[in-house]
Amino acid sequence: MADDLVTLTIDGHEVSVPKGTTLLEAAKTIGEQVPHYCYHPGLSSPAMCRLCLVEVEGAPKPMPSCVTTVMEGQVVRTMSEEAKGHREGVLEFYLLNHPLDCPICDMSGECDLQDYVHLEGRKQGRGVEPKRVFGRDDFGGDVLFYGDRCVMCTRCVRFMSEVEQDERLTVVERGNRSVIDTFFTEGLEGTNWHGNIVDICPVGALVSKDFLYKARAWDLDHTPSVCASCSQGCNVMLHTRDNLVHRVKPRENLEVNGWWMCDHGRMDYEWINDGNRLEAPLISEDGVSRRAVGWKDALGELLGRAEELEAASVRAVASARASNEDLGALAELVGALGGGETVFRSPRAQEELVLKGFPKLARRKDLAPNVKGAELLGMRRVGDDAGAGGLDSVAEHGSIVIVLGDVLADQGEDFGAGADLYVYLGTHDSPAAKHADIVLPVTSHAEQEGTFTNHEGRVQRFWPALQPPGMARPAWLILGALDAELTGEGAPETAAELFGKLSDAVPAFGGLTYPDLGTQGASAKVGAGAGS
Amino acid sequence: MSDAPFKNPGWAGNTGEFDLTEEQVRGDDFVGDRPKHGGHASGAGTLPYMLAEKNPEAKLFEGEYQERFEKILTRYPTKRAALLPTLSLAQELRGYVSPESMDRVAELLDLSPAYVRGVSTFYTMYNKRPVGRYLVQVCTNISCNLCGADEVLEAFLSYTDTELGETSEDGNFTTIEAECLAACGFPTCVQINSRYFENVTPAEVPKIIEHLKTKGGD
Ligand code: SF4
Numbered sequence: 028m029a030d031d032l033v034t035l036t037i038d039g040h041e042v043s044v045p046k047g048t049t050l051l052e053a054a055k056t057i058g059e060q061v062p063h064y065c066y067h068p069g070l071s072s073p074a075m076c077r078l079c080l081v082e083v084e085g086a087p088k089p090m091p092s093c094v095t096t097v098m099e100g101q102v103v104r105t106m107s108e109e110a111k112g113h114r115e116g117v118l119e120f121y122l123l124n125h126p127l128d129c130p131i132c133d134m135s136g137e138c139d140l141q142d143y144v145h146l147e148g149r150k151q152g153r154g155v156e157p158k159r160v161f162g163r164d165d166f167g168g169d170v171l172f173y174g175d176r177c178v179m180c181t182r183c184v185r186f187m188s189e190v191e192q193d194e195r196l197t198v199v200e201r202g203n204r205s206v207i208d209t210f211f212t213e214g215l216e217g218t219n220w221h222g223n224i225v226d227i228c229p230v231g232a233l234v235s236k237d238f239l240y241k242a243r244a245w246d247l248d249h250t251p252s253v254c255a256s257c258s259q260g261c262n263v264m265l266h267t268r269d270n271l272v273h274r275v276k277p278r279e280n281l282e283v284n285g286w287w288m289c290d291h292g293r294m295d296y297e298w299i300n301d302g303n304r305l306e307a308p309l310i311s312e313d314g315v316s317r318r319a320v321g322w323k324d325a326l327g328e329l330l331g332r333a334e335e336l337e338a339a340s341v342r343a344v345a346s347a348r349a350s351n352e353d354l355g356a357l358a359e360l361v362g363a364l365g366g367g368e369t370v371f372r373s374p375r376a377q378e379e380l381v382l383k384g385f386p387k388l389a390r391r392k393d394l395a396p397n398v399k400g401a402e403l404l405g406m407r408r409v410g411d412d413a414g415a416g417g418l419d420s421v422a423e424h425g426s427i428v429i430v431l432g433d434v435l436a437d438q439g440e441d442f443g444a445g446a447d448l449y450v451y452l453g454t455h456d457s458p459a460a461k462h463a464d465i466v467l468p469v470t471s472h473a474e475q476e477g478t479f480t481n482h483e484g485r486v487q488r489f490w491p492a493l494q495p496p497g498m499a500r501p502a503w504l505i506l507g508a509l510d511a512e513l514t515g516e517g518a519p520e521t522a523a524e525l526f527g528k529l530s531d532a533v534p535a536f537g538g539l540t541y542p543d544l545g546t547q548g549a550s551a552k553v554g555a556g557a558g559s
Numbered sequence: 560m561s562d563a564p565f566k567n568p569g570w571a572g573n574t575g576e577f578d579l580t581e582e583q584v585r586g587d588d589f590v591g592d593r594p595k596h597g598g599h600a601s602g603a604g605t606l607p608y609m610l611a612e613k614n615p616e617a618k619l620f621e622g623e624y625q626e627r628f629e630k631i632l633t634r635y636p637t638k639r640a641a642l643l644p645t646l647s648l649a650q651e652l653r654g655y656v657s658p659e660s661m662d663r664v665a666e667l668l669d670l671s672p673a674y675v676r677g678v679s680t681f682y683t684m685y686n687k688r689p690v691g692r693y694l695v696q697v698c699t700n701i702s703c704n705l706c707g708a709d710e711v712l713e714a715f716l717s718y719t720d721t722e723l724g725e726t727s728e729d730g731n732f733t734t735i736e737a738e739c740l741a742a743c744g745f746p747t748c749v750q751i752n753s754r755y756f757e758n759v760t761p762a763e764v765p766k767i768i769e770h771l772k773t774k775g776g777d
C-alpha cells in the first residue's frame with residue numbers, strides 16, 4: 028500500500044495521498060479549497076479555466092492544480108502571494124464581460140465567481156471598454172441561460188455529452204463571442220437529467236425556471252434527506268424557508284447517486300408543501316360526524332375500542348412511502364392486535380431511466396422510496412402498476428382495518444364500512460376514510476426522522492426539514508405508543524431507538540444502527556426475507 | 560529601384576499543372592468557375608477562381624462532389640479528422656454552412672450534430688448565412704489599417720449599398736472585415752471569393768465592382 032502513496036508538502040503541511048491524485052484534490056485533504064471552475068470530480072478535466080493555478084517549487088510557471096498530479100517531495104503553495112496573484116489576474120479576465128448583476132441573480136450567495144472574486148479578486152475593476160452582451164435564452168426543460176454570466180467552463184456541455192450522453196449543448200463561436208447553445212429546436216426538453224447542469228454551473232448562467240426568484244440562497248436552510256420519488260434513494264438536500272421546500276438538490280453519495288439526481292425526483296416536491304393536511308386526530312361518531320380530539324383521547328379511544336373486540340384479526344394497508352420505522356412499528360402493532368396481513372401498493376413505471384455515464388444511478392421502476400423496506404418487513408405487494416386495486420379483501424374485512432399512508436385514491440366511500448374498527452393514519456384525508464372510526468394525522472418524510480431502504484437494500488437516513496402541521500406526529504411514534512400500551516413494553520422515544528430494535532428483530536437489517544448508517548447509509552443484508 | 564516589372568510573389572510560374580497563364584491569374588479579367596472536380600490537390604485552395612457554382616439545395620454529396628468527399632476521407636486517419644475539409648466542400652457547393660448542412664455532415668462523419676456545430680461556428684471562414692455571389696473580405700488588420708483599410712471598407716459598403724455582412728439587393732456582394740490576410744506587404748488587401756486584390760485604394764473600388772458586375776457571369 029505504502030508504495031502507492033506519494034508524500035509532498037502543500038502550504039507547509041506534509042500530506043500523503045495515493046499516486047495519481049491531483050494537487051487540487053490533495054489540497055482538499057488539508058482543507059484548502061483551490062478556486063476552480065472547469066474541474067468537477069464527476070466530469071473529465073479539460074484544464075481550460077486556468078483558475079486553479081498554484082505555485083509548484085521548481086516549475087517554470089504556475090500549474091493548473093486540477094490536472095497536475097502529485098510527485099514525491101513536491102513543494103506546493105496554493106495560497107502564496109504568487110499563486111493568488113496568478114488567480115487574481117485570471118479572475119480579472121472573468122469579469123471583463125460579466126454584467127455584475129448579482130443583486131438580481133439567482134446564484135448570488137452560492138456563486139463561485141462571487142466567492143472567488145471576493146476572496147482573491149481585485150478590489151476595483153479596470154475595464155473601460157463596453158461589455159459584450161448576449162442576453163437570456165430559454166434552453167427548454169427547466170433551464171434558463173444567462174449568457175453574460177457564463178464563465179465558459181463547459182461543465183454543462185461535458186455533463187450532457189459524458190454523463191447524460193445526449194449532446195444537446197455545445198460551445199458555438201469563439202473568443203469572447205463564444206457562448207453555450209442548444210442545437211436541437213427542442214433544446215433540453217425531454218431529457219431526464221438536465222437539472223444537474225444547473226447544479227454544476229459554478230455561476231448564475233444556468234438557472235432553474237422553477238426556482239427563479241423564489242428565494243435567496245442565504246435564506247434557505249439545508250436538510251439532508253433522501254428522494255422519495257423512486258426506489259433508487261438518491262441522497263438529496265431539501266432547501267427550505269418559511270416551512271416550505273423551495274428546491275431539492277442532490278447530495279453527494281458515490282454509492283448511490285454520485286453528484287446527480289433525475290429531473291423527476293427534483294421536481295417532485297410540491298406535494299410536501301401541500302397545505303391541505305390532516306392536522307388533528309379525529310374520532311368518528313357512527314361514520315356520520317367527526318370530532319377533533321387530543322392525542323391522549325384519540326389513543327385512549329382506539330385502545331378502548333380494540334379491547335372490546337375478541338379474537339380480532341387485522342388487515343393493514345401500508346405505504347411504500349412510509350419509513351422503515353413507521354412500517355416496523357405498524358408490523359409490531361398488527362402483531363399485538365392479534366396478527367394479520369399487511370399489504371402495500373406502489374406505482375411502477377414502464378421502464379428504468381439509466382444515467383448512461385453513471386449507470387449505478389437510474390430512475391427505478393418503483394416510484395416509491397421504500398418498497399424494499401416494506402418487503403423486508405414481510406409486507407405483501409398488491410395492486411397494479413398504477414398503484415391501484417388489490418384491496419378487495421381489506422375493504423370488506425370485518426375485524427380490524429388499519430391504513431397507513433395510502434390515500435386510497437381508487438377506493439370508494441364504503442371502504443372499511445364493515446370493519447369493527449377502522450383506523451386511518453395519513454398525511455391527507457381521503458373519501459375512503461369516511462368510515463374510519465379513528466383518523467390520525469401523521470407527518471411526511473420531510474417532517475420526521477427516519478430511514479428508507481432503497482432498491483438494492485441500502486438503508487439511508489433522512490432528517491426532519493419542516494415543522495409538522497398542527498398535531499401531526501410521526502407514524503412510528505403513534506404506533507409505537509399504542510404497541511407499548513398493548514404489550515406493556517416501553518414506548519420508543521426516538522427513531523434511532525426504534526430502528527435499533529427493528530434491526531435486531533429483523534435479520535435482513537443485520538443489526539444496523541443509526542451511527543452505522545451515518546449520512547451516507549449502509550447496506551442491509553439483502554436477500555434474507557426479501558421479495559422480488 | 561529595379562526596372563524589373565513588378566511580380567506578384569504568389570505566382571510561381573506555369574508549372575504545367577494548370578492550364579492558366581500569369582495574365583489570367585493576376586490580370587483583371589479572370590473570373591473563372593471553380594472546376595467541380597476541385598482541381599489538382601496541390602493547388603486547389605490557392606487558385607484564384609472567382610466563382611463557384613452555389614446551390615443551397617444541392618445534395619451532400621453526389622457526383623463529382625461525392626468523389627471529392629471520398630477522396631477527402633482517404634486523406635485522414637479518422638472520420639472526425641475529415642470534418643474541416645468536408646465542411647469546406649459543403650460550403651463550396653451550397654455557398655454557406657446551414658444548420659441542415661451541419662446535420663448532414665455530422666451524419667456523414669458519424670459525429671454528433673452538436674460537435675459539428677461547435678466546430679463550424681468556431682471558424683469564421685465558414686459562412687453561417689448565405690452570402691452574395693462575391694464575398695468581399697477587406698483586411699482591416701494593422702498594416703492595411705495604417706494604409707487606409709477603413710476607407711476601402713467604407714467604399715465597398717457604400718458602392719454596393721450594404722451594411723457590413725449584408726448582401727446587396729442584386730445578390731452580388733457581401734462585404735465583411737477580415738483579420739490579417741497574410742498580404743501585409745500589399746495593403747490594403749481585399750480577398751474576393753478565392754482571389755486576392757492587392758494595394759487597393761478607395762478610388763479603385765468602383766472599378767473593381769463594375770468589373771465584377773460585368774464579368775460576373777463569365
Ligand atoms: S453555462 Fe455555466 S456550466 Fe455552462 S459553461 Fe457557462 S458557466 Fe460553465
Ligand code: SF4
Pocket residue numbers: 254255256257258259260261284288289290291292293389390391
Ligand atoms: S432517480 Fe429516483 S431517487 Fe433519484 S432523484 Fe430520481 S426519483 Fe429521486
Ligand code: FES
Pocket residue numbers: 062063064065066073074075076077078079080091092093094
Ligand atoms: S479547474 Fe483547473 S483549469 Fe479549470
